[in-house]
Amino acid sequence: MNDILPIILSIVAALAVIGGLIPVLLKTRKNITQYPGTRDANDPVLPRSGSTAVDDNPAAATDRRAPDGVDLEGLETTTVPDDAAGLEVISVETPMPVAGRLIRLRERLVRSNNVMGKGLLVLLSSDRIDENVWDEVEETLLLADLGTEPTMQLVDALRERVKVLGTRTPEQVKLLLREELIKLVDPTMDRTLNVQRHADRPAVIMVVGVNGVGKTTTVGKLARVLVAEDKDVILGAADTFRAAAAEQLATWGQRVGVPTVKSDIHGADPASVAYEAVKAGIDQEVDVVMIDTAGRLQNKVGLMDELGKVKRVVEKLAEVDEVLLVLDATTGQNGLNQARVFSEVVNITGIVLTKLDGTAKGGIVVAIQKTLGVPVKLIGLGEGADDLAPFEAEAFVDALLN
Template sequence: MRDSLDKTQQGLKRSRETWFGKVASLFDRTRVGDEVWDELEELLIAADVGVTTTQKLIEKVKQRIKAEKLSEGTQVRAVLKEEMVNLLKVDAGAASVSSLAGSQIILVVGVNGSGKTTSIAKLAYGFKNEGKKVILAAADTFRAAAIDQLKRWGERIGVEVVAHESGGDPGAVVYDALQAAQNRQAQVVIIDTAGRLHTKFNLMEELKKIKRVAGKYEMPQEVLLVIDATTGQNGLAQTRHFTEAVGVNGIFLAKLDGTAKGGIVLAIYDELKIPITYIGTGEQLEDIAPFNANTFVGAIFS
């Protein structure tokens, strides 16, 4: 993966040039008056930070500038940036799946159209470049096209794909993939699952079954939810439903380069306390970066 700062700045270009650019310019004035707070609230909500998180953030900034007797625009902007970093207090970099030692299972879930399969390819590409042996499991057996797509990615990247015929049992695919991983001493198994609406009970139950099969192997298991950053606040509802079903413990925020509303990152952390482990910053395989709070906040204001 390329330098994470450069990739994060690339992914947040639209956010930086629109809503957060306007936020930064609010504090270009010499002194900050009361009128700034209403403007700041409107801009943060427009950037998908969400009403609750926005109000909490502004209140913390107000408390600090009062306690520290600050009034200059540059000082207040610095406090805002610090409080944003504090809000992103779950260290996603430390929780990143790429940092886990030994073998690991990554169960990738998400709704249709979230960019799930492409995100899997980016992960596999990154792990392979780290020198790890990777196996992909094509457990989306509902669509033949999904199996073919994963096979094409596997061929392009140079990693093995374990797949059955379309319509088969996803749990059996996962079992075979994990057996193959043990036999070939693979370090990473990434499981692709059917893109499913988070409101569909039967499909969510099948996802639980896949997780149970994977859980029989003594390997660390990460449940990674892929969210399309352009869906905004709907991503919060998706995360809640998937977490209730299968215990999501990491988020891959895809298509961040396609939205001007990067504030959804703040809302996810504040309301759900689930770390964003990766962000998708473009269409190429290398367009992926581990999420880091300081890098993120620096990129939206740089």
């Protein structure tokens, strides 16, 4: 018994030491994280392509001072391995080239249940076009969410041209419809995405919209478009309220080798996450930083004010080059109300119209542009990872009429 007692005491002492270490080993800092496989703030900044200078010494720790009203205390940017915290390791994919997806998306739009163009062609090819026919043309356009003013504009133009034509073959009708619809969709609007890196900073894109329109998915798909164009991208997960939103965005990023800056704290200040994402983009000399924001109803003043704060905080570091409003094409005229309010708060520069293949309308493109004077820049036509493409006025009208 005397021989066993020292052994027992040794075991108890060892357990006590281990018990004291466990809290230390398990302790995690609540931080903003970049993952997967991204550089720590103290790692050397790699030269951009074409640069000959290489810094052999690690860069100094980044300045953590934040603009007024944003608390970054205790938040750090760290490197997390791909398999950390149980994250699934996702293989990097090669996104489809933009040119290839445009062709496929046009075909999908042609196959969608579109009644706008086809309905107009049938009506205007009638043997006799009287007031009843014109009433039906007007109704068709309104039901397609074209809006009252654009509808009147198109009907007046069609009336005049049909009167001048006299006889009308199906080819003539299709041609005049195409010309007038293209005028309404307005190919002169600048639909270029401002994603070119500036001399001293990346291009910054904010993506906004109401709940459920597909903002996070749109950010992920747009990242694929940019990667296909050989751009270096960082994503910022500023939707800190929706469960798993940051993880969803990080997964999109992992698929194309793009890092995501996120917070480990549910409900963290979204402005601080956006700020950190842009700071990381500047430090790492990337081409584009994209910030995903939380969905918010346009009639919630507090949430809209918060969105304005995110933009103001980001602009302490860099100007926001694009504010893209994501709208669900199937919401119709309600999308206009959303667009107006968002535009007042954050100065929308472009529209991303999702689920365009799920609507038989399509006139919402014209209505939005007429209301805001802001172009539709991107369209989504499906659930696939590469089902997002630049909007082209003539291609869109041709799809409506085929």
